[in-house]
Amino acid sequence: MTTTSIHHRTCPLCEAVCGLEITLQGRNVVRIAGDREDVFSRGFICPKGATLHRLHEDRDRLRAPLIRRGANPEDASWEEVSWEAAFAEVERRLLPVLEQQGREAVALYLGNPNAHTLAGQLYPRPLIKALATPNIFSASTVDQMPKHVACGLLFGDPAAIPVPDLDRTDFLLLLGANPWESNGSLCTAPDFPGRMAALRARGGRFVVIDPRRTRSAEHADEHVPIRPGTDAHLLLALIHVVFEESLLALGRLAPWLNGVEQVRELARPFSPEAVARVSGVPAETIRRLARELAKTERAVVYGRIGTHTVEFGTLAAWAVDVLNALTGHLDTEGGAMWPLPAHGQRGTGAKRAGFVLGRRRSRVRGYPEVRGEFPVAALAEELETPGKGQPRALITIAGNPVLSTPDSARLDRALRQLDCMVSVDPYRNETTRHAHVILPPPSALERSHYDLAFYQLSVRNVAKWSAAILEHRGPSEADILAKLALIAAGQGAAADPASVHSALQHATLARSIAAIPALSGRAVEELLAQLEAVDPTDRIVEILIRTGAYGDHFGVVPEGLTFSGLRAATHGIDFGPLQARVPEVLQTKSGSIELSPPAIVEDMARLSRSLGAEAGDGLLLVGRRDLRSNNSWMHNVPQLVKGPERCTLHIHPDDAAARGVADGATARVAGRTGALLVPVQVTDSVMRGVVCLPHGWGHGASGTKQDVAGERPGINSNILTDSERLDPLSGNAVLNGIPVTVELA
Ligand SMILES: Nc1nc2c(c(=O)[nH]1)N[C@H]1C(S)=C(S)[C@@H](COP(=O)(O)OP(=O)(O)OC[C@H]3O[C@@H](n4cnc5c(=O)[nH]c(N)nc54)[C@H](O)[C@@H]3O)O[C@H]1N2
Ligand SMILES: Nc1nc2c(c(=O)[nH]1)N[C@H]1C(S)=C(S)[C@@H](COP(=O)(O)OP(=O)(O)OC[C@H]3O[C@@H](n4cnc5c(=O)[nH]c(N)nc54)[C@H](O)[C@@H]3O)O[C@H]1N2
Ligand code: SF4
Ligand SMILES: [Mo]
Numbered sequence: 199m200t201t202t203s204i205h206h207r208t209c210p211l212c213e214a215v216c217g218l219e220i221t222l223q224g225r226n227v228v229r230i231a232g233d234r235e236d237v238f239s240r241g242f243i244c245p246k247g248a249t250l251h252r253l254h255e256d257r258d259r260l261r262a263p264l265i266r267r268g269a270n271p272e273d274a275s276w277e278e279v280s281w282e283a284a285f286a287e288v289e290r291r292l293l294p295v296l297e298q299q300g301r302e303a304v305a306l307y308l309g310n311p312n313a314h315t316l317a318g319q320l321y322p323r324p325l326i327k328a329l330a331t332p333n334i335f336s337a338s339t340v341d342q343m344p345k346h347v348a349c350g351l352l353f354g355d356p357a358a359i360p361v362p363d364l365d366r367t368d369f370l371l372l373l374g375a376n377p378w379e380s381n382g383s384l385c386t387a388p389d390f391p392g393r394m395a396a397l398r399a400r401g402g403r404f405v406v407i408d409p410r411r412t413r414s415a416e417h418a419d420e421h422v423p424i425r426p427g428t429d430a431h432l433l434l435a436l437i438h439v440v441f442e443e444s445l446l447a448l449g450r451l452a453p454w455l456n457g458v459e460q461v462r463e464l465a466r467p468f469s470p471e472a473v474a475r476v477s478g479v480p481a482e483t484i485r486r487l488a489r490e491l492a493k494t495e496r497a498v499v500y501g502r503i504g505t506h507t508v509e510f511g512t513l514a515a516w517a518v519d520v521l522n523a524l525t526g527h528l529d530t531e532g533g534a535m536w537p538l539p540a541h542g543q544r545g546t547g548a549k550r551a552g553f554v555l556g557r558r559r560s561r562v563r564g565y566p567e568v569r570g571e572f573p574v575a576a577l578a579e580e581l582e583t584p585g586k587g588q589p590r591a592l593i594t595i596a597g598n599p600v601l602s603t604p605d606s607a608r609l610d611r612a613l614r615q616l617d618c619m620v621s622v623d624p625y626r627n628e629t630t631r632h633a634h635v636i637l638p639p640p641s642a643l644e645r646s647h648y649d650l651a652f653y654q655l656s657v658r659n660v661a662k663w664s665a666a667i668l669e670h671r672g673p674s675e676a677d678i679l680a681k682l683a684l685i686a687a688g689q690g691a692a693a694d695p696a697s698v699h700s701a702l703q704h705a706t707l708a709r710s711i712a713a714i715p716a717l718s719g720r721a722v723e724e725l726l727a728q729l730e731a732v733d734p735t736d737r738i739v740e741i742l743i744r745t746g747a748y749g750d751h752f753g754v755v756p757e758g759l760t761f762s763g764l765r766a767a768t769h770g771i772d773f774g775p776l777q778a779r780v781p782e783v784l785q786t787k788s789g790s791i792e793l794s795p796p797a798i799v800e801d802m803a804r805l806s807r808s809l810g811a812e813a814g815d816g817l818l819l820v821g822r823r824d825l826r827s828n829n830s831w832m833h834n835v836p837q838l839v840k841g842p843e844r845c846t847l848h849i850h851p852d853d854a855a856a857r858g859v860a861d862g863a864t865a866r867v868a869g870r871t872g873a874l875l876v877p878v879q880v881t882d883s884v885m886r887g888v889v890c891l892p893h894g895w896g897h898g899a900s901g902t903k904q905d906v907a908g909e910r911p912g913i914n915s916n917i918l919t920d921s922e923r924l925d926p927l928s929g930n931a932v933l934n935g936i937p938v939t940v941e942l943a
Contacts, residue, residue: 200223200224200226201223201224202221202222202223202228203221203222204219204220204221204222205219205220205221205222205665205667206218206219206220206233206235206236206664206768206769207220207647207664207665207667208647208648208649208662208664208770209243209246209247209250210311210314210315210642210647210649211246211247211250211314211642211828211832212244212246212314212380212381212828213381213382213383213384213385213386213652213655214239214242214244214381214382214386214387214388214389214390215238215239215386215388215649215652215653215656215662216232216233216236216239216242216243216244216247216388216389217232217233217235217236217237217238217239217241217388217662217769217770218230218231218232218233218243218247218250219231219232219233219234220250220251220643220667222667222668225668227251227254227255227643230243230247230248230249230250230251231243231248232247233769235769236388236662236769236770237660237662237769237770237771237772238388238656238658238660238662238770238772239388239389240388240389242388242389242392244381244825245825245826245837245838246825246826246828246832246838249835249837249838250642250643251643252835252836252837252838253624253641253642253832253835254641254642254643254644254668256834256835258625258626258834258903258904258905258906259624259625259638259641260623260624260625260626260636260638261638262278262279262280262281262638262672263278263279263280263281263283263284263635263636263637263638264276264277264278264279264284264626264635264636264638265277265279265283265284265287265634265635266633266634266635266636270614270901271614271631271632271899271900271901271902272900272901274631274901276626276903281672281673282691282692284635284637285681285685285691285692286691287634287635288618288620288635288637288681288682288685288691289685289690289691291591291617291618291620291634291635292304292591292618292620292685292686293685293688294617295590295591295617295618296591296686299588299590300586300587301329301330301331302331302332302333302561302587302589303331303587303588303589303590303591304329304331304333304589304590304591304592304593304686305331305333305334305335305577305580305581305589305591305592305593306322306325306326306329306331306333306334306335306592306593306594306595307335307336307574307577307592307593307594307595307597307599308322308334308335308336308337308594308595308596308597309336309337309594309595309596309597309598309599309602310337310341310596310597310602310829311596311831312336312595312596313651313652314649314651315596315639315645315647315675316645316646316647316648316650316676316735316736316738316739317639317645317674317675317676317678317679317735318595318596318675319650319651320650320676320702320735320738321675321676321679321680321683321698321702322595322679323702324679324680324683324698324701324702325593325679325682325683325686326570327683328682328683328684328686328687329593329683329686330686331589332558332567332572333572333580333589334570334571334572335571335572335573335574335576335577335599336571336574336597337574337597337599337602338569338571339568339571339572339573339574339575339928339929339930339931340507340574340575340602340603340604340930340931340933341503341506341507341930342383342384342506343506343511343568343569343925343928343929343930344505344506344511344512344514344515344925344927344928344930345359345384345506345515346359346568346569346928347512347515347555347568347927347928348512348515348516348518348519348798349515349519350553350555350569351516351553351792351795351797351798352516352519352520352786352791352792352793352795353783353784353785353786353791354550354551354552354553354784354785354786354787354792355553355783355784355785356553356569357654358536358783358784358785359384359536359654359655360519360522360528360529360534360535360536361384361385361386361500361534361535361536361537361655361656361657361776362385362498362499362500362533362534362657363496363498363531363532363533363534363535363657363775363776364385364387364390364393364394364397364657365393365396365657365658365775366496366531366532366775367397367402367496367497367498367532367533368397368400368401368402368403368494368495368496368497368532369402369403369404369405369490369491369494369496369497369498370394370397370402370403370404370405370497370498370500371404371405371407371487371491371497371498371499371500372404372405372406372407372414372418372500372501372502373406373407373408373424373429373432373433373499373500373501373502373504373505373514373518374407374408374429374501374502374503374504374505374506374934375414375500375501375502375503375504376408376412376413376414376822376823377390377391377394377414378390378391378412378413378414378417378825379412379413379414379822379823379824379825380502380503380823381825383502383503384502384655385500385502385655385657386649386652386653386655386656386657387656387657391417393657394417394418398419402496403419403420403490404418404419405418405419405420405421405422405487406418406420406421406422407422407424407429407432407479408421408422408423408424408504409423409424409425409426409504409818409820409884409885409888409890410423410820410822410848410883410884410885410888410890411423411882411883411884412822412883422479422483422487423478423479423885424477424478424479425476425477425478425813425818425885425887425888426504426508426818426820426888426934426935427508427509427510427818427932427934427935428473428476428477428478429477429501429504429505429508429510429514430505430508430510430513430514430517430805431468431473431476431477431510431805431808431809432473432477432479432484433499433501433514433517433518433520433521434464434465434468434473434513434517434805435465435468435469435470435472435473435477435484435488436484436487436488436491436499436521437461437465437468437517437520437521437524438465438466438468438469438470438473439470439484439485439488439489440488440492440521440524440525441462441465443485443488443489443492445488445489445492445493445525446458446524446525447492447524447525447526448523448524448526449526449530450526450529450530450778450780451523451526451528451529451780451791454780454781454784454789454790454791455523455790455791455793456788456790456791456792456793456794457792457793457794457795458524458793460793460794460799461520461524461793461794464794464799464802467806467809468809469481470482470484470485472809473809475813476808476809476811476813478813478885491521491525491527492525492526495532496527496530496531496532496533497525497527497532497533498522498527498532498533498534499518499521499522499527499534500518500534501514501515501518503821503933503934504820504934505518506930507821507930507931507932507933507934508925508932508933508934508935509923509925509932509935510801510804510805510808510925511925511928511930511932512798512801512925512926512927512928512930513798513801513802513805513927516798518534519534520793522534523791523793528780528791529778529779529780530778531775535776535777535778535779536776536779536783537653537654537655537656537657537658537659537776538659538747538773538776538777538779539653539654539656539659539661539746539747540653540659540661540742540743540746540747540748540749540759540764540771540773541648541650541653541661541739541742541743541746542653542654542742542746542747543710543713543714543745543746543747544747544779544782545782545783545784545785546713546782547781547782547789550784550785550786550787550789551785551787552785552786552787553785553786555567555568555797555927556568560572560573560576560580561580561583561585561587561588562576562579562580562583563576563579565924565929566929568927568928568929571929572929573924573929573930573931574599574603574931575603575604575605575921575922575924575929575931576921576929577599577603577609577612578605578608578609578611578612578921579921581609581612581613581615581616582608582611582612582615589616590616590617590618591616591617591618591619591620592613592616592618592619592620593619593620593621593622593682594619594620594621594622594623594629594630594633595621595622595623595679596622596623596639597623597629598623598627598628598629598630598829598830598831599629600613600627600628600629600632601627601628601629601829601830601893601894601895601896601914601916602829602830602893602894602916603916603921603931604871604916604919604920604921604923604931604932604933605871605872605916605917605919605920605921605922606914606916606917606919607871607872607914607917608871608921610628610632613629613632614632616632618634619632619633619634619635620633620634620635620636620637620682621633621635621636621637622636622637622638622639622675622678622679622682623636623637623638623639624638624639624641625831625834625903625904626901626902626903626904627830627831627897627902627904628830628896628897628899628902628914631899631900631901631902632901637678639674639675639678640666640670640672640674640675641668641670643666643667643668644666644667644668644669644670645666645670645674645675646663646664646665646666646733646735646736647663647664648661648662648663648664648736648739649662650739650742657776658772658773658774658775658776659747659772659773659774659775659776659777660770660771660772660773661743661748661759661764661767661770661771661773662764662767662768662769662770662771663736663739663761663764663765665765673695674733674734674735676695676699676734676735677695680695680698680699681693681695683698684697684698696734699734699737702734702738703726703729703734703737703738703741704722704726706738706741706742707722707725707726707741707745708722710741710742710745711725711745713745714745714751716751716754716755717745717751717752717754720752725752728752729741729761730760730761730762731761736761739761739764740761743759743760743761743764744758744759744760744761746759747773748773759771797927798927801926801927804926814937815887816887816937816938816939817853817887817888817889817937817938817939817940818887818888818889818935818936818937818938819867819869819888819889819890819891819915819918819919819934819935819936819937819938820884820888820889820890820934820935821890821891821892821893821915821933821934822848822890822891822892823892824844824892826838826839826844827844827892827894828894829893829894830893830894830895831894833894833895833897833904833906833907833910833912834904834905834906834907835906836906839906839907839910843877843910843912844892844912845876845877845891845892845895845910845912845913846876846877846878846879846891847865847867847876847877847878847879847889847890847891847940848879848881848883848884848889848890848891849865849878849879849880849881849884849889849890849940850880850881850882850884850885850886850887850888851880851881851882852886853886853887853889853940854878854880857940857941857942858941858942859878859880859940859941859942860878860880861878861879861880862877862878862879863877863878863942863943864876864877864878864942864943865877865878865940865941865942865943866940866941866942866943867889867891867918867938867939867940868918868938868939869918869919869920869936869937869938869939870920870937871917871918871919871920871921872917872918873917873918874913874914874915874917874918875913875943876891876913889938889940891913891915891918892912892915893914893915893916893933895911895912895913895914895915896911896912896913896914896915896917897910897911897912898911916933918936918938919931919932919933919936920932920936923936
């Protein structure tokens, strides 16, 4: 008889970090349910979490490394090889590029799931150090980079992103997010819908600003449609009204707010009437929302993908926090607040470094570096353009840029010419089919977990560590990345990853000792010897939480958090609601909040100019997410892709009629960079002038091996997005508000 066992762990699929209760019979998962005792999610779960084991079981998921034989993916054969042979092949291809063409001849792309694994959070750093290339790219520049830049400029720390205090607010103004499908982003809040129901039950209101009447908008008290790409205008108009009607309420933060008067000047041209013409939001609505925000004691503005992946993304991200600050809703209960995770430390104010942009420029077009990266929209041009510094090798880790980055048909072509491409990925998909070597990581059930990224963005201070529930044979993802670092550093494919692990632990602990007065003078080796955790990534978690905000500081704080304490709390630990953190959180050189930093003031001229531009009468393309999808990589799970076709073009009835396209017809959608054919769904959930396609589809290319996805391929919307349109400050791609034409195919 096989034994039944129950395991609790955190779902690693999206930012909501739900607790799962997983029932195993022997080695088989027989049930996944929401963990009712999870301190944060209280039983909430979505269809993706409930099918997490299907990814583990998926026959197309790679269990062993692959080497591609054949010049291109169309007529290649793939050979399963041992790990030794795979690393030897990586070395054979990578070293000549590094040695003959220099460090910049290697590029690295880091995809989204790196935010959801310990290895992906911890090991890119040693790998980047070993590669020593400036050519680093990631999914951040098709996502949240504008928010990092805004927070870097305002608060001095690009990682210090304030989140809406959902559980205590009485008014939420939500722009360009659809948490009913996405489950929230830069706002970790399992059961977002339940938290919004609670807000309404306590008499609060929430308003959704979106060109589409989304499921979130349907559940809101009010939906305000907006012309894509104009959130920055709208936010400046709200700021304008705050000054015009003397609604300013700086509150406790007043001594730390620099540049208030400059903001007044910046917002002056953005009268509600002027902005109404550009955004389609009536002037009276703008005035009313500004008053409601300012006059509600606990209120907050929050913006996400629809405000960030647009032409004025950084300005919109900046304006959100400025508006919160000016109305007394920053760093206060029910406003926008900074989490203090268990693995984080309070600032000491000792070394406030500030935030710097553009320390380097990209080779082809001279885009400024942001947080050590170049815009991924520039990856194809870097690979394509000959000359000194042209990347001839590419490493991708947990990314599928061929589907997820703009003008992706061009990137698909550029990947064919590489001398060496290595992908760390569990699937042979649209991107990894170009790799010479694919190195598959363990599945989510085979690794331990702790959310380094998302507890920094959580609406409560919580912590949970999850044990692996199935045994894994072969290298962990940390081992794989450590091996790549060793190969890049010239230490050879046979070198032991243990040296990278111990160097990382050493460095992490040394940093903590330097930061914590109570630990000063303690020896790194002495403290390393005290660690309980065994797995290399868990040992880093242990170092961070023991030296973190609630930690035992290696015995200095007797009641403080230890690794065994964290491990024993299988439903998580709740450290309570968010607390005020100004001034300790601020890392600007001045120690204040810089409301009008020069980079923003300069870019505001661009926004002001756009106020005069006439709104054209063409169609603008926006994206959408779907609860049962996860970017590009979960379409191989039958339970998630069944049902009606979801990769369809949403178009308003009037726009459809004007173009003679009926519901169910096939439309040809064309933009500057390409065209595609897609089935039409006529719906008044999109506003007039806007069409909508989901991203992450377009499967079935030859050389891929995702059979279920290949049966219902959909079409890649990023054929239409333009790699030459970027938000200048952040380098983020413009993925919403793309001019397109639609006609009957
Ligand atoms: N089910 C599911 N969940 C996911 C993901 C997934 O693919 N599927 N992806 C995960 C990832 S990586 C992320 S980053 C998060 C993103 O999480 P969210 O930010 O909630 O992203 P979306 O659901 O795409 O919602 C963006 C909304 O912006 C609207 N929009 C488009 N243009 C504009 C505009 O100019 N102004 C305004 N105000 N709105 C606009 C769109 O209509 C859309 O409803 O979701 C995560 N969760
Ligand atoms: N038009 C348009 N494009 C968009 C967006 C949009 O809203 N509209 N959203 C953008 C956003 S927010 C994001 S985050 C990006 C995502 O962009 P990417 O990160 O490039 O794409 P994903 O589809 O998330 O691909 C994830 C890859 O990681 C692999 N993977 C899954 N789990 C693991 C693991 O544990 N380890 C490793 N090594 N690999 C793993 C998967 O097989 C897959 O190949 O897409 C962006 N693209
Ligand atoms: S909402 Fe996100 S974290 Fe929660 S079960 Fe679904 S995919 Fe997992
Ligand atoms: Mo994302």
